[in-house]
Amino acid sequence: MSAIRKIIQRQLFQKDDERIQAIVNVSKLDGKKKKNQTLLCLAVTIEHPIAVRLYFVKGEKDDTFKKKDRFNLREVREIDGINPKKPSPEFHITIGDRQYVILAGSAEEKDDFIRELYKLSCQYLPVQMPDFCNFSLPQLEAEASIIPIELPEHDIAMQSDYQPVSQKEDADFRKLIEKANLTIGDAHLFAEMLTEQLQSLDGANINSMMDSENSVNQLLSSIDAALSGVESVEKELDRCDDILAFVRNSIELIEEKDSLSVVERKNKQRLNDEVITFVKSLEAVTDAHIETLKQANFSNPESVQRCADAARAVAHFWHGRFSKPMLQMKAYQDRNDELAAVDVFVDRLMSHLSALFSNLNDLSLDHEWHELCIPKQSQRFRALSPLSDLINWLKTNRPKACSLVLQKYIDSTNLLYKRLFDNFFETLINKVPKAVGTEKKSKTSDSANTSIRSDNQSFLSTSSEIDTEVLPQLIETVLAELSAVIDAEQKFVVRFFHINSELLAQFDTTSTGSGDSSSLGGRSMEKHMNEQVRHVMGNLFDSLNIHLDSFCRAICRHNPSNVLLLFVIMSKKVLLPQDPSSYFSITFGSLVVLIKRQFDAFIQMECTQYSEVRIAKKTRIGILPSIARFASFVRRAENIFENAERRTDLEKAYFNLCRAVCDGIQKAAANPYSKSPSSVVKFENYHELYLTLSELKIACLDQQRKDAKALKEEHIDAYVKEFMGRPLKEIQTFFDNVNNFIEMRGIRPEEISYQQQFSRIELKKVISQHPGKEVKKGLEQLYKKIEKNLVANSSLLQVVWRDMQEQFIKQIAEYNKLILTCYPGSKIELEVSTDNVLQFFSEIAQQH
DSSP, X not given: OHHHHHHHIIXXXXXXXXXXXXXXXXXXXXXXXXXXXXXXXXEEESSSSOOEEEEEEEEOGGGOEEEEEEEEGGGEEEEEOSOSSSOOSEEEEEETTEEEEEEESOHHHHHHHHHHHHHHHHHHOSSSOOEEESSOOOOOOOOOSOOOOOOOHHHHTTOOSOOOOOHHHHHHHHHHHHHHTOOGGGHHHHHXXXXXXXXXXXXXXXXXXXHTHHHHHHHHHHHHHXXXXXXXXXXXXXXXXXXXXXXXXXXXXXXXXXXXXXXXXXXXXXXXXXXXXXXXXHHHSOHHHHHHHHTOOTTSHHHHHHHHHHHHHHHHHHTOOOOHHHHTSHHHHHHHHHTTXXXXXXHHHHHHHHHHHHHHHHHHHXXXXXXXXXXXXXXXXXXXXXXXXXXXXXXXXXXXXXXXXXXXXXXXXXXXXXXXXXXXXXHHHHHHHHHHHHHHHTTOTTTTSOHHHHHHHHHHGGGOHHHHHHHHHHHHHHHHHHHHHHHHHHHHHHHHHTTXXXXXXXXXXXXXXXXXXXHHHHHHHHHHHHHHHHHHHHHHTTTHHHHHXXXXXXXXXXXXXXXXXXHHHHHHHHTSOOOTTSHHHHHHHHHHHHHHHHXXXXXXXXXXXXXXXXXXXXXXXXXXXXXXXXXHHHHHHHHXXXXXXOOHHHHHHHHHHXXXXXXXXXXXXXXXXXOSOXXXXXXXXXXXXXXXXXXHTOGGGHHHHHHHHHHHHHHHHHHHHHHHOOSSHHHHHHHHHHHHHHHHHOOOGGGGGGSGGGSHHHHHHHHXXXXXXXXXXXXXXXXXXXXXXXXXXXXXXXXXXXHHXXXXXXXXXXXXXXXXXXXXXXXXXXXXXXXXXXXXXXXXHHHO
């Protein structure tokens, strides 16, 4: 408890020049157990005038304490110890009109606290002393009314009974020892000498005291007189203390009365301000204002302005900050009853606005404009603008009615724009065939000659020069007209319906209250504004996306490749700066998305046509038309994308189309109705694709060009191995058996001739079956077969024939090597040498 007492003294009482006299730990207060530690402290001020106070101190987090309640000692009426015969930690203390039931930590704490409280009551409040019941009161001795001041801990440590020997005492003691002239062993003689001297001094003192008896009597008389003076002074001091106590109580009463007078003056000022505000609000709405609202003429601008002024006065009255008692006053209730006319005014205003919206929309439809223009709505905006202030009043005071007006405006204006867009886009779509249809008519001749020509013409018709001139003009017309109409409508809607007014007011209030208008708050408000405006504008122009989609489809339907030109035009415009707060940016984004979808659909359609190959039964497949069509597409696309900055989507389309061409080649090669060998179909078409890509020189397709070349060479090798087969069949079979016998039996190659089935005689028989004439005849048949399989006048014929020659020579060399290894010194050779083979291949090539 002493540690807690020091902490509380340092944290709470030392700064207020108070000192804790007693402290008790409160376990329960009024029968309720406290969650946080609660202490009852008895404190005394250090400086005069002395004041004794009681504090309830509550423990907080982190070992901190806080003063909760404070009472002066004169407010204490009674202290009840409950049972003086039986030790108990419970006691009652009555302060003012309330009795506190306190359960102390222990009975000793309670007794010490009440004892200290009794002492201070006797000392500083002897007249108005509280009643102490059921407690053994201590017997107090007369004490001086001086309050000791606590010393710091380092000063208390210096107070001690120890007194060190001074230098003079030390010197006198040494002189005494020198005078006696004794050693340490004669200490008892030194003691006897000191005893004799002490006795002689005592006798001298007694004689001196007896001689000074008269002086002593005089001294005692003086002391008695001094004591009498002290008693008189104490009495005077007690009288002064009583006077000071009376003065102190009087001053405290005066202070209380002064604080009450201050409260009274504040209350009067607040009441005066409340009444003035109330009266001003009542006077803000006059009978003339009410009559103006009743006789409102919304067709007259001056009457509309007077109605707006009257409506603002009514709003000022409604939004006045009145206390609840003021709302019960008869003047306020009477004025409220008179304002029932406002409901009729609101109904008339809504009816007028509904009729006005409908009439103005009909007038807008009756005006004649250029066929490629959307009628401007400036006249309709001017007719509605005078009612803007009344709309703002409705928004603030009748939000439901304002929402209904906004919805009626959206419904009627939506129908207006739907009709205007129908006429505009119908005219615009009718202009499209005139731009792209002329060129199509010149492309219809000879469309069914071959599959290549028919496929190419369907795409080559996209090279119309009229498209590149007219389509950009049509797109510019659409964007310019939509931008003007949408921006004008957005500005009018925001201004007329005050869409952002409450957000601005809320933002200003938040900024003023917080003292910080951060950029984060500004961005949040701007985002919320844009969302509200986009919601309204989206409902007004909900049919616009349908018309834009129909426009894009119409352009692509008349000429699918027009989507490339549209994509380039919109890609350039995407890079231009756009106003994010304008709804037109959303419309523009929707158009970009629609064109991108048409572009993707067109590329997907091309990929499907490239990969799907239709072949009649028992026909030879030559070069697929999809390769020429792909080349035409790339040339057309490169012309269109010549100055375009965004080529990522085009390069991706190139990759997909090239892959589709390869898929078509694989499907054609695997077609069961084809009479052409699979390898021939593959290497011929891959060779054509390689030549096409080399001619086009597209950087992003360089890897595909290399892949096409590799695939061509791979399938040429496969074709050579497949059709070359075994030109010297019996010799190949013989040496295959030799190799198998060597591997399985473990016989050395030079010993194989000793086996009967592999003897030199058998080898000569096998070689004699393949004379030069037979070999040349077989090669001639092979050349004719290759020539039949390949496309007429194919540049690959000589390439394939050369690969056949290399493969045949390689087999001849392999057979000669086996003969030298297995039959050394036999001088057996094939009847056909390498030079013969080269001569045969050369002659056959020259003949054809």
